[in-house]
Amino acid sequence: MPFHGVTYLIGAGGHAKVVADILIESGRPPAAFLDDAPRHNRILGIPVITGLELPEPGSAVIVAVGDNCTRERLARRFAIFDVAIHPASRVARDAEIGPGTVVMAGAVINPGVRIGSHCIINTGAVVDHDCLISDFAHIAPGATLGGGVRVGESSMVGLGANVIHGREIGDHAVVGAGSTVVRDIPPRVVALGSPARPVRSREPTDRYL
Numbered sequence: 001m002p003f004h005g006v007t008y009l010i011g012a013g014g015h016a017k018v019v020a021d022i023l024i025e026s027g028r029p030p031a032a033f034l035d036d037a038p039r040h041n042r043i044l045g046i047p048v049i050t051g052l053e054l055p056e057p058g059s060a061v062i063v064a065v066g067d068n069c070t071r072e073r074l075a076r077r078f079a080i081f082d083v084a085i086h087p088a089s090r091v092a093r094d095a096e097i098g099p100g101t102v103v104m105a106g107a108v109i110n111p112g113v114r115i116g117s118h119c120i121i122n123t124g125a126v127v128d129h130d131c132l133i134s135d136f137a138h139i140a141p142g143a144t145l146g147g148g149v150r151v152g153e154s155s156m157v158g159l160g161a162n163v164i165h166g167r168e169i170g171d172h173a174v175v176g177a178g179s180t181v182v183r184d185i186p187p188r189v190v191a192l193g194s195p196a197r198p199v200r201s202r203e204p205t206d207r208y209l
Contacts, residue, residue, distance in 0.1 A: 016064035
């Protein structure tokens with residue numbers, strides 16, 4: 001559920017700008033961006049504050065950073081989290097969405113879906129019925145998950161990728177852009193192609209953006 005109070009965004013990059021736009025479109029703009037190395041003084045008319053200390057104790061945050069590992073590390077610093085759900089998304093009434101999660105414009109989340117904490121369901125992504133998206137996962141723009149897909153913690157399904165129904169993506173795995181997953185993907189790998197196959201291993205701290 002959205003937080004009924006003051007919300008700050010952690011981060012001031014491109015992803016944070018999109019999250020801010022969602023909150024503005026939802027009628028509850030963030031108070032400010034907090035960033036330890038900002039490049040701008042204002043974004044979308046909203047002030048950018050240097051540092052990560054909350055100006056108002058008891059306020060909420062959204063960690064608006066695209067990289068899963070960095071988002072997880074920063075989330076440990078805070079206790080109260082908001083959610084951002086674009087009004088032009090479609091979220092089923094029984095879908096569960098965890099704190100800190102962002103659902104962007106054009107995304108579709110169908111019945112029976114459970115989405116963990118601090119996830120990104122990006123622009124135009126489709127998450128079909130009964131999927132489970134674990135904490136800190138990222139479903140990239142235009143990706144499509146069939147029914148009953150399980151996406152592991154801190155994993156990423158890339159731009160325009162497709163995952164057929166009932167498949168499982170292991171923790172800390174990356175499915176490359178445009179790939180098609182027809183078999184389960186093990187943890188801690190990068191999988192590419194159609195059908196997607198693991199091409200190398202990866203550590204949880206490896207960047208994918």
